[in-house]
Amino acid sequence: MADQRRHARPDTPPTLRISDLVVEFSKRSGPVRVVDKVSLEVWPSEIVGVIGESGSGKTMTALSTLRMLPKQARTSGSIELGQRSLLGLPEEAMRRLRGDRLSFIPQDAMRALNPTMRIGRQVGEPLMLHRRTPLRDAIRRAVDLLRSVHVRDPERRIHDYPHGFSGGMQQRAMIAMGLALEPELLIADEPTTALDVTVQAQVLRLLKEIRDEKATSILFITHDLGVVAELCDWVYVMYRGRIVEDGPVERIFTAPRDDYTRALLAATPTLFPRQAS
Numbered sequence: 590m591a592d593q594r595r596h597a598r599p600d601t602p603p604t605l606r607i608s609d610l611v612v613e614f615s616k617r618s619g620p621v622r623v624v625d626k627v628s629l630e631v632w633p634s635e636i637v638g639v640i641g642e643s644g645s646g647k648t649m650t651a652l653s654t655l656r657m658l659p660k661q662a663r664t665s666g667s668i669e670l671g672q673r674s675l676l677g678l679p680e681e682a683m684r685r686l687r688g689d690r691l692s693f694i695p696q697d698a699m700r701a702l703n704p705t706m707r708i709g710r711q712v713g714e715p716l717m718l719h720r721r722t723p724l725r726d727a728i729r730r731a732v733d734l735l736r737s738v739h740v741r742d743p744e745r746r747i748h749d750y751p752h753g754f755s756g757g758m759q760q761r762a763m764i765a766m767g768l769a770l771e772p773e774l775l776i777a778d779e780p781t782t783a784l785d786v787t788v789q790a791q792v793l794r795l796l797k798e799i800r801d802e803k804a805t806s807i808l809f810i811t812h813d814l815g816v817v818a819e820l821c822d823w824v825y826v827m828y829r830g831r832i833v834e835d836g837p838v839e840r841i842f843t844a845p846r847d848d849y850t851r852a853l854l855a856a857t858p859t860l861f862p863r864q865a866s
C-alpha cells in the first residue's frame with residue numbers, strides 16, 4: 590500500500606523541496622560524492638526526520654539548504670524554499686533568508702553562541718539585524734522568547750553570558766533565537782545529541798509545541814532512532830549519501846522495506862514503535 594503523507598497539500602508547495610541534490614568534494618584522486626541525488630520534502634507543519642549513521646551525508650544535506658557548505662564543496666540539483674530557488678541566490682539574499690525564513694539549530698549550542706554576548710541581546714539580535722528592532726525592544730522580545738522555550742526567570746537570565754547556562758538551557762536559547770523571526774522552516778542538526786535523556790525529552794517536547802502553535806516546519810537530523818520515533822511524522826533514511834527509503838514513521842518502524850533500514854532497526858533492539866492511534 591502506498592504511504593500516505595498527511596501534511597502534503599495539493600494546493601500549496603512544500604515548505605522545502607530538495608531535488609536531486611549532489612554534493613561533491615574534489616580530491617586529488619577525483620571527485621568524492623558525499624550526497625548522491627538526494628530528494629526530500631518538508632510540508633507545512635510537518636516534522637521530518639533524516640536518519641542515518643555518521644558520515645551518511647546528513648549534515649552536508651542540511652548545510653546545502655543553508656548554503657553553508659565548506660567552500661571546496663560543489664553542488665548540483667535544486668533546493669526550493671516555498672517557491673524560491675536557493676542554490677542560485679546571491680549571497681546577500683541568502684543572508685537575509687537565513688535566520689529569517691529559515692533557521693538553523695546546530696548540535697553544539699555552546700560553540701554556536703557568542704561567549705562574549707549576554708543571552709538577552711543574543712536572542713534578540715536577529716530582530717535587530719533583520720527587522721531593525723531597537724535594542725530595548727529586541728531584549729524585551731528575547732524575554733518572551735526565552736519564556737516560550739521554558740527558561741525560568743527570563744527577566745533575570747537575559748543578563749547571563751552563555752557559560753552561565755547549562756547545556757540544555759543553551760540549546761533552548763539557540764531555539765529561542767531561531768524562533769525570533771518566526772521562520773517557516775527550522776533545520777535542527779542533532780540538536781539533542783549532547784544533552785542527557787531528560788533534557789533531550791524536554792527539547793523534543795518543545796519542538797512539537799512550536800510546530801503545533803506556530804505551524805513551523807521542522808527538518809530534524811539525527812542518528813537516533815528513538816528520537817525519530819518520538820518526534821517525526823515522516824522519515825528519510827540515508828545511507829552513504831543516498832536516501833534509501835522514506836515513509837511515515839509508523840510504517841518505517843513496523844514494516845521497513847529497505848535492507849539498510851532493517852539493519853538499522855535491528856541494531857536498536859530496545860526500540861518500540863509509537864502506537865498508532
Ligand SMILES: Nc1ncnc2c1ncn2[C@@H]1O[C@H](COP(=O)(O)OP(=O)(O)O)[C@@H](O)[C@H]1O
Pocket residue numbers: 614623641642643644645646647648649650659
Ligand atoms: N570538507 C570536507 N572535505 C571532504 N569531505 C568531507 C568534508 N566535510 C565532510 N566530508 C565528508 O562528507 C561525508 C558526509 O558527511 P556528513 O554530512 O557530515 O555526515 P553525517 O552528518 O551524516 O554524519 C563524510 O564522509 C565526510 O567525511
Ligand SMILES: [Mg+2]
Pocket residue numbers: 647648649778
Ligand atoms: Mg552530521
